[in-house]
Each structure stands twice: as structure tokens, then as C-alpha cells.
Amino acid sequence: MRLVNAELFKLRTTAIWWIMGLILLPLYAASLGFNWLSSYALVSGQADGGGADGQAQVDAASLPINIATNMYTTGQYMGVLIVLLLSAIIVTSEFFHLTATTTFLVTPRREAVILAKLGAGVIVALLVWALTTLLDLLLVPIIMDALNLPTQLGEPAVWRSIGLNALAFVLWAVLGVGLGVLIRSQLAATLILGIVYTIGTSVFQVIFALLTNYVAQWFENLQVLVPTTASQLMLSGTELPGNPPRWVGAAVLIGYAAVAGVVGTLITKRRDIS
Known part of the structure; x- marks a missing residue:
């Protein structure tokens, strides 16, 4: 835990964390507005599927429970981007500030350092998830009322989506740390x-x-291999026509995170640090 605290301290002593925080808030507001307009189009019947299969997907997305799960996970798309970048910076900042050599001299077991960085990334991810979820729980009921829909907060599917959203944030953090090892330049990453x-x-x-x-x-089913699509699929309230099951999205994202974490640890153990 001391190593994790050290990694968090390194992040707090740079300006990047509050810059990312300032960026997150307007991006969240834009996402909330976009989801509101999209939900209004679905509720009012203005959305067009462009065919039988597409219309079936639109009809499923128009269900109140699917509108609710989408709204209550607002902020995921841009939130996980912030988490991805911050998690990568937890690694790349060592090389940017020329502290990598000192870090690995103080803690020779490199896998312990990477695990600490993963732990710090997970904590950052959960903090960003908690912030966006709190905003969702405060604002979305007002939007649902404006759409003449019940809040759906009594539905287990809503809370399942919120919980899976937390998992998605964590997995993107692991992915960010792994990619940060591969791209050592902070600017390039x-x-x-x-x-x-x-x-x-x-x-x-x-x-x-x-x-x-x-x-x-x-x-069409292979789109789930795109990480952003996989994490969105995890959050649906019901199974959507023409899409793989929710668990496929979770499996894809877990796979990317596992590969990035293992590869990042192995590369760090073998790579010369200077």
C-alpha cells in the first residue's frame, strides 16, 4: 500500500490531474446533453432505424430501462478516456521527469512497482467513476421526469449497469498502465x-x-472487438437485437486489460531503465 500511496503522491504533485479534471466536467456536460437529446428522439419516435434490423434495435433502445441504463452511465465514454490517459501518465511521467531510475533502485522488484501503478490507476478510475455516477444520480432523475419516464432506480438492471460501469473504468485503467509501459514518452502516449x-x-x-x-x-458482431464498443455493450439494460450478449463485451475488455497488464509487467522486468 505504501507503493500505491507513493504513485498517487507522484500524480498529485503534477498539474496534469487537475487539468484532466477541468477537462472532464465540460465533456461530461456535453455527454449528458447528447444522451438527453438521443433519449428524447427515442421517446418521441423521431429515431429511424433505417431498415427492419435497425428498427428492431431502435425499438429495444427505446425501452425505458435501456434509456435509463444509458443515462445513468453518462460520462463513461469521455470518463474512461481521462482514466486511460491518467493511467498511462502514471507510467510515462517517470520517464518524463527522469525519476524511473530512482524508482527502480528504491524498489528493485519491478513487478511490485507495476502492481503499485496498477493500483493507483484503479483508484483514479474509481474516483472518476464515483464523480460521474454521483452527477448521474443527481441529474438523470430530473431528465427522466422531463421525458415523462419513471426514474427506474428501483430496477436491478440500472444498478447492474452502474456496477459494470465501475468495472469498465477499472479495466480501462489497467489498459492505460499497460499501454503506458509500451509508449514511454508522455507526450506521445x-x-x-x-x-x-x-x-x-x-x-x-x-x-x-x-x-x-x-x-x-x-x-457486424465483430464490432465488439473495439474496446469502446465492448464497454458500451456491457451497460445495456436488456439484450439488444443484433448485438452479442453483454458478457461478450465484458470478456473482450477483460482480455485487453489482462494482456496489457501482463505484457506491461514483463516488458518492465526485461527493459533497461536509464
């Missing part, structure tokens, strides 16, 4: 991960859509 997360997600969605339309229908 921030730019690469940020661009791949935001732009890359859209690019992969377009690629899978083209493959589905022009090659084979089964390519």
Missing part, C-alpha cells in the same frame, strides 16, 4: 491514445459497417 480512442473508434465503426454491408453480415 497522450496524443496516440487520445487520437486512437476518439478518431480510431469512429474509423473502426465505419470499417465494420462497410464490411457488414458489402462482405458479410457477421462482421
Whole structure:
């Protein structure tokens, strides 16, 4: 626990944590507004599925429980981006501030250092999740009332989605630490991960859509291999038509996190630190 506290102290002594916090709040507000408009379109029947299969998905998404689970996990998309970047910075800051050598001299067991960084990343992830969830629990009931829908807080599916949302934040933190080991430059890690997360997600969605339309229908189910899609799938209130089960999304995200954590630990143990 002392090593975890040390990692958190390193993060607190830099300006990056409160800069990320300032960025998170307007991004959360934008996400809440977007989800509100999307939910209004579903409730008012303005959403068009563009076909029989698409309409079935729209009809399922229009169910009050699915609108509720989507609203009560508002902030995940941008929240996990902040967690991903902060978790990577927990690693890359050692090389940016030239403290890596000192850290590994003080704690020669490198796997212990990586585990401490993973622990610090998980704590950061849970703090960001707690903040966004608290805001959701305060604001979403007001939005649900404006949509003429019950709050759905008595439904187990809502609390399951909130709990799985916490798991998603934790897994993205582990992924961030692992990727931070692979990309040692703090600037490069921030730019690469940020661009791949935001732009890359859209690019992969377009690629899978083209493959589905022009090659084979089964390519649609492979979209779950995109980490952001996998974490979104975990949170649905009911099984959505044309999508894999929720557990597939969780399995994919756990797989990415496990590989990143193991590979990151092995690379750190073998790599020369200077």
C-alpha cells in the first residue's frame, strides 16, 4: 500500500490531474446533453432505424430501462478516456521527469512497482467513476421526469449497469498502465491514445459497417472487438437485437486489460531503465 500511496503522491504533485479534471466536467456536460437529446428522439419516435434490423434495435433502445441504463452511465465514454490517459501518465511521467531510475533502485522488484501503478490507476478510475455516477444520480432523475419516464432506480438492471460501469473504468485503467509501459514518452502516449480512442473508434465503426454491408453480415458482431464498443455493450439494460450478449463485451475488455497488464509487467522486468 505504501507503493500505491507513493504513485498517487507522484500524480498529485503534477498539474496534469487537475487539468484532466477541468477537462472532464465540460465533456461530461456535453455527454449528458447528447444522451438527453438521443433519449428524447427515442421517446418521441423521431429515431429511424433505417431498415427492419435497425428498427428492431431502435425499438429495444427505446425501452425505458435501456434509456435509463444509458443515462445513468453518462460520462463513461469521455470518463474512461481521462482514466486511460491518467493511467498511462502514471507510467510515462517517470520517464518524463527522469525519476524511473530512482524508482527502480528504491524498489528493485519491478513487478511490485507495476502492481503499485496498477493500483493507483484503479483508484483514479474509481474516483472518476464515483464523480460521474454521483452527477448521474443527481441529474438523470430530473431528465427522466422531463421525458415523462419513471426514474427506474428501483430496477436491478440500472444498478447492474452502474456496477459494470465501475468495472469498465477499472479495466480501462489497467489498459492505460499497460499501454503506458509500451509508449514511454508522455507526450506521445497522450496524443496516440487520445487520437486512437476518439478518431480510431469512429474509423473502426465505419470499417465494420462497410464490411457488414458489402462482405458479410457477421462482421457486424465483430464490432465488439473495439474496446469502446465492448464497454458500451456491457451497460445495456436488456439484450439488444443484433448485438452479442453483454458478457461478450465484458470478456473482450477483460482480455485487453489482462494482456496489457501482463505484457506491461514483463516488458518492465526485461527493459533497461536509464
